[in-house]
Amino acid sequence: MKKPTKIIFSTLLATFFLVTAQAQNCPIFRIGAEYGEKTVLSAKVNDKWNIHQDVGGRWYDYNSRLGMNNGNGFAAYTQKYVGIKPEVSLLNDRLNIYSGLRLTMISEDISGIGDNAHFYLREATPQGIEFYRVKTINEKLNYLSIPLEVSYVPIVIQQVAVYGKLGAQLGYRISGKTSLDFVSESMKQHESELIQKASVENNKLYSEIYAAIGARFISHRKLHFNIEYMLPSRMLTKNNGSVTQPTENEGGLQLSVQVPLQLFSGKK
């Protein structure tokens, strides 16, 4: 197990024991919702797609994989998630532990640059070389995961807190679709055949570890409004995308709101 992974799992384990030890104190329970996005600067094309022309990174790259001066498209990777987030707060709201259910939506694209642009998907056959003019290869994957996060607030100034967070999540793919958008509609009949020939597979499991730094606005009723900068995460699983893979990741942004459960019960 690599060092950052060891640190994160050790922290989560230590937190568990701390929670147990603190069980006699009065924790605050909250329920909330989150939305997050990962910022991917560039992505590379999965080599299993036999593409004739160069499809470089998101920023046009003359010297990328397939050669020089022939970049005709770009590869993109986006990741967003939404979730419900139960929380238990300890140590006078300094230590917060989160879990819940998260839906992670991954979208990968290879597409031509500009209007009416296309690239060629190719295959060698006994009859010769077959080229298919393709505008876009797109894949959408949805994973349902269970995150486990712990955050600590070292600084509170009036109603604003600054905190650091460590987390991990494990998910399972609940749906996925790969599609090709052809220049010629009559080629659509070959879509399944070409996807099958690419022999691409997606991992059904999704797992990563991550860290974030955040700022929190605490209302007088102890609602938490959080905004976090997610540092680049480390993927623990591979092949979570058969079309493109991120190569330059700048982390991401997460917004969440946490509401104390006692508010629902009418207690102050």
Next chain:
Amino acid sequence: MKHKILFFILICTSIIATSCTKGGDFYLRRTIFIEDENSPGLPIYSEWGYNTFGAYIDRAEFVSTDMEQPVKVFVRNDSCHIQLAGSYNSQQTTIDFSIADFTPKDESELLSLDNKTFDLSDKKLSTSLNIGTQTHPLQSAEGELKIKRAQKLFVDKEFEKVVLSGTFHIKALYNNQPISVSDGRFDLGVSENNFFDLQEKP
């Protein structure tokens, strides 16, 4: 009157649409140069119609460029000429392989060259080299031209061109000086745009 205008527009659109496809897919005429790590300065050997060729003339590279048409195939005087045009020592250079008694009528007939090897000691194949403004036949030549693959290329199930891929090497006298053309490779598309039937009609 409205119907006539509509009909006229329909006819024009059909003509434009047809003429747009006549010249073939423009992007496939371009060169995709992927350098061979084992032969610096030369393109890799491929069979995908990358429109490249390359060889070492003595120690310097002779390669296809982005600007020039890398290959022209023309039939003249009962011979088929495969002419490769590129750059050598910053000079415009062409090498011509002339196959005697082979007179294809169009590019499709080049498929008969699939897996064919021509030995330069056999009179069936002759070569000439043009460096800059100097054109000389390659005399007392030994070597071979090997067309490993001649195959059709289809785009969206429609025939686009013939792709000729292979290798060559030559040792000869050029302007009475010994010259070596080595590590030659080509992967070239031939369509109606660069196939010429210049045979005199009876």
